[in-house]
Amino acid sequence: MKKKFSVKYLLLLIVAIFIAASVFLPVPYFIQRPGSTVPLAELVTVNGQEDDAPGSYSLTSVGVYQGTALRLLQAKFDPFSEIISEEEMFGGATSEEYNQMQEYFMTSSQNSAIEQALKLADKPYHFEFKGVYVMHIDPASDFIDKLAVGDTVVEVDGKQFESSQEFMDYVQNKKVGDTVMIKFLRNGSENKASGQLIELPSNQKAGIGISLVDHTAISSDEKIEFHVENIGGPSAGLMFTLQIYDQL
Structure with missing residues (x-):
């Protein structure tokens, strides 16, 4: 039982x-x-x-x-x-x-x-370019453990930009293996990180290794x-x- x-x-x-x-x-x-x-x-x-x-x-x-x-x-x-x-x-x-x-x-x-x-x-109204918004990070990037999706890159080597195209032109004029210092915002806090540029598979030029879009704000x-x-x-x-x- x-x-x-x-x-x-x-x-x-x-x-x-x-x-x-x-x-x-x-x-x-x-x-x-x-x-x-x-x-x-x-x-x-x-x-x-x-x-x-x-x-x-x-x-x-x-x-x-x-x-x-x-x-x-x-x-x-x-x-x-x-x-x-x-x-x-x-x-x-x-x-x-x-x-x-x-x-x-x-x-x-x-x-x-x-x-x-x-x-x-x-x-x-006025559009303000706030930086480069990180949408994806290449696993081969030297910044894979330093940047995160949602970060906004605001400076490279102390230089600010008016558009993501200016940002890309500056970085791609450098050489693969060059070290750059970036300043970025995450949840409102300012951070810095340095790393080497990699060769981008899309155009064989130097790059940080991120997919990006303009981060803008509009005011009126x-x-x-x-x-x-x-x-x-x-x-x-x-x-x-x-x-x-x-x-x-």
């Missing part, structure tokens, strides 16, 4: 562990499905005023969820869900790097929307604020533009 009870208890424990694992244990897959539709009046404010104009613009998001065995099973039979692998999702980047890139894309989308809206409204007399803490990526630029322009 005692043996039967022990076997029964063990089976129940195994079933409980299996159910818990299927519900909570993450697997290397993600699920994409339509997210919420949010009125842009809740996400964008211009000069601190409420949007009281007739009609409204909305943003439709895409929800991304970490997969579990149970979620994958549900998604398999949901025509509105798509299962994607971790490799497809991150493209070889870490989750932290991916989130940094999504944050950059959203900021870039906002800046472009502000620029277009101000231009359409014939309002003055109009106070335009975004409240999109849980939304990332390059989308919504057109809708942001319309919402801002409508309030100017």
Whole structure:
């Protein structure tokens, strides 16, 4: 009797562990499905005023969820869900790097929307080049353990630049193996690092070994604020533009 009870208890424990694992244990897959539709009046404010104009613009998001065995099973039979692998999702980047890139894309989308809206409204504005935004680091780079995705390089050898093209021209005029000192910002803190230039496989010229884009900021007399803490990526630029322009 005692043996039967022990076997029964063990089976129940195994079933409980299996159910818990299927519900909570993450697997290397993600699920994409339509997210919420949010009125842009809740996400964008211009000069601190409420949007009281007739009609409204909305943003439709895409929800991304970490997969579990149970979620994958549900998604398999949901025509509105798509299962994607971790490799497809991150493209070889870490989750932290991916989130940094999504944050950059959203900021870039906002800046472009502000620029277009101000231009359409014939309002003055100014673009400031803040440095070179690091999007990827070549594993062969001497800076692989010194820079991180999301850093902004602001100086090389004490020299500042007006664009990423100026930055690349300066570095590529040096020789492979030359040592450079860079200054970069990470989470608002200033840092320095030195390293040797490598040969870039794309053009056989000298380089730090990073993929980069311009890190810019836009300023104007109009106070335009975004409240999109849980939304990332390059989308919504057109809708942001319309919402801002409508309030100017």
